[in-house]
Amino acid sequence: MSRHRDVRNINVAGKMFQALGNETRLISHSHSDELDDGAVSDGGEEDLSPQEYEQLMSGLDHIRATVGSQEQSGLSDKEIKDTLYHYFFNVEQSINYLLEAQTRKIAARERKAAKEREKAEKLAQQKKAAEASAKLPPAKPKKATGAKLSGASTPVRSTDIRQLDLAGLNLDDETVLPIDEPPPKITVAREKVLEEARKQLEGNADKKTVSLVVIGHVDAGKSTLMGRLLYELGRVDDKTRKAHERASSKIGKSSFSWAWELDGTTEERERGITMDIALQSFATPRRQITILDAPGHRDFIPNMISGASQADCALLVVDAAVGEFEAGFERGGQTREHLLLVRSLGVSQVVIAINKLDQVQWSQARYKEICKLLRPFLIQSGFHPSKTKFVPVGAMAGVNLVARDGDEAQALNAWYSGPTLCDLLDELEPPTRDLDAPLRFPVANVFRTPSSVIAVSGRVCGGLVQVGERLRIVPGDETAVVKAIESEEERLEWAAAGSNVTLHLTAVDPRHITIGSVLCPPTDVVPLVTSFTARIIVFDIQVPITAGTSVELFHHSRDVPASISKLLATLDRASGTVLRKNPRVLAKSMSAEVQITLRSTTVSGPTARAQPIPLEPFSVNKEMGRILIRRGGETIGAGIVTELN
């Protein structure tokens, strides 16, 4: 049984979900078409066709007959008309709705009998205003379709439904309108934004955005390659380069000068090692690429995981020097572990840059040998051969990154005529994004901008986020308002699933946001769990997993202590059918269903209680449902969350 079959198997569920997503998207499209027709002629009764006007008036009469006059019912003509419009002149539905609204109003009035009349009137006005603002300008017809649209794509809840829900809870006092309600301007824009985002993802936009994590064994030359690539593409100017060259040779580490562009901290520079993710971006002719330069050292794999969970594709850098490649590729080397990690985190495309070929005199034999060694492992790990590309490079000299000219490249030109690294990156395909899902934004970094605004960076994992939106911070009871969205030093109005952005937040104390928090809409909050069921694949491990094994659980940028509390069943790797219930141990390369329980981080002993973390099943949000399990500095398994308990 090979590993890749199983990974693919996991993906089947994902694809089905995707397919489902597409369907809903289609539906919503047809709606938005309707919507556009309607939108042309909006603005009030004046714009109604004569028939519609007649329908409206007769409907009004009908309803008045049922509910009584304005004094009796407390319902104004305008309200009735709006409702009628909302339900496409369907009298029955409108009456139902109005009666509901009426009883609600009465209930509210009775509750505050003491302060009553004036207040109740104000309330009614407020309510009217609420309805009006929700439906307002270019809005009335749009609102109606908007509501339907959200009905089709279940996860999104439109404002309309939310209002009804709130009303159902009898929350109608002064705070009828939760302050959480985004201003009307935004609600309207949302539809447009959705469309715009969709358009961009469908390829009508000039450049598709892809995020790329750079992985590989320690000292393979990841940061150097990136530094050089940024320079070749003009993202680093000569002045900075010279400054780095001077400073690095000053401390006797001139060979790291290219990496200094990404390794910013003093400690990283002193040790000549990347310790945390560095985020940079550049543009190729057809792609806008965000790179996440990951650390290769095994102690910093938690940081690497945090980076890899924000990426669509991977660039694997391997060292071609004799002995070095082997060291990275053998058991315990990071070449292997990183590849498995990114695959488990849903990355399916990988470009393999075979670096430092200059150290083996650009030997074609060596290049071929390395490709031959890597290929079976890639297939085994679940990378499709058509989605893995190899390219020989020399990072230090900048050979075959963007171009292959100059003296240094002569030796390579003798046998290689394929694409350059940049050409390959230009062909990366962004995966499908889930726009209809509710917003999920796992925070990878919290900091203050130079102007002292609280900023969080990370990747939008589903849905979209807009400027002005109020977001809930999970875990915790706090909310924050998005003040600005920044990506590659540009201000954006919105950001959709799959983009790596920095959000500037206001109206929040930074103590409530930590690395690992998830931002989500207040109406659709991520569940918090301390225990869940997951389907995992066990990696190549020496010591088997028993029930009770203490592990570290990785989910996006968060890592928490956990234990595998129950081994529920071992599964067939290919078909997923149950092989054995309640197995005693899990040995290497098994597939199994297990229950994972978080452990307390604060106290040990019988009274300890664990803090829950935000998590969602894979079937709900793919990116939020992937987990990694490590033990003793070694990744022992990867999996997907099937059920929260």
Place this chain on the structure above:
Amino acid sequence: MKLLGKHLDKDGSGYVTLRPDDDEDIWHLYNLIQEGDRVRASAVRRVQNVSATGSIESHRVRLNLTLAVARVTWSPSTAAAGEAASFSTDASTSTSAPAHAATLHISGRVTSENPHVKMGAFHTLDVEVNRDVRIEKDEGGWDSIALGRVEESCVPGRGAEVAAIVCGEGTATFCLLSQHMTMVMHRLEVSIPRKIAANSGAHEKGLTRFYSALFTSFLRHIPYSSPTIRAIVIASPGWVRDAVFDYIMAEATRTGNKALLSTRNKFIKVHVTSPHVHSLVEVLKSPEIASQLKETKFAREGIMLDKFFKMLGADEMRAWYGPVHVALAADRGAIGTLLISDDLFRASDPIMRKKYVQLVEDARQKNAEVLIFSSMHESGQPILTFPLDVEVVEAEEREAKEEEERRKQAEENGEDVNAG
């Protein structure tokens, strides 16, 4: 703990009077006292007297009460603080141990006659350090395990302790390891902004803030100059431990802290793979520590557990866990080493307890080594979290075992191994 008096009958009934000296002794008491026992200790009770005219007079009386135990609860010294840790991780949030130590609450009905309290009235005793406690058990109550614990806890000079700081970038946990307990003294969390490619100012500022917070907590929570502290371990992945050690020493020099400087050679830096508390297990396994603490109980536990897991991987037929499997192995005298969690002996069901005691006694009789793991230790945690709670290592008679295995398989298919 001091043994003040002991009166036991042959049938295992009788009483023992003890005086706890420190937190660890409270833990021992928690493990000794079971539901149904009678405990006598001093208590403070508010007594109300109704006079003939109906006026009520109430005053506090210090008295000795004997309770029939209905419930025993134990809280570690840090439990209250631990809750507060939650998610608040601002500049430097930290949770610290309150001044008072671990506590044990024993509640039940009063069973002895008393001028102030009626028989059968409920009371809760707070057991504190340096207050005598008399524990009286019924027939069979003082079994080998219970007596073993009394003996163990009364050995003088067992107080060798290790202080450990497990840290990562931005997090640190201060622990004290004693024979039976891992006490988390303090947890420190400082949010450090991660690096942003070119500009590392914020990151470094955060780091400095973290180090200085760590240093102050170190001074407050680690009794570094105490002679009972045998070693101070700084454990972390990456290079944080070097930086932390350098910072502590630099600060000690700067502030002229002679006491701290003189303990320089007590510091041991250990590499672990994660900044979480459970990597203490790795600390104990590391050669630097193992050689220093070889004879101590927890080091031995760590080593045996490691051996068990290795065996489970290499030779599945020789390592077993779960009550059903272990009981079978014990029946056949196949146990070489028995690892068992003390959690099991706290079982409120006396029949269950008897079963486990029997198991241990049987194993001892057959010259097997028995290690009772403390559930208050990181090394004991894995066993504690095993749903089945007991495990066995190795049997010498391979053939017998394999035959047994076949039988077991057959049985297992029939009955679901239940955690109970």
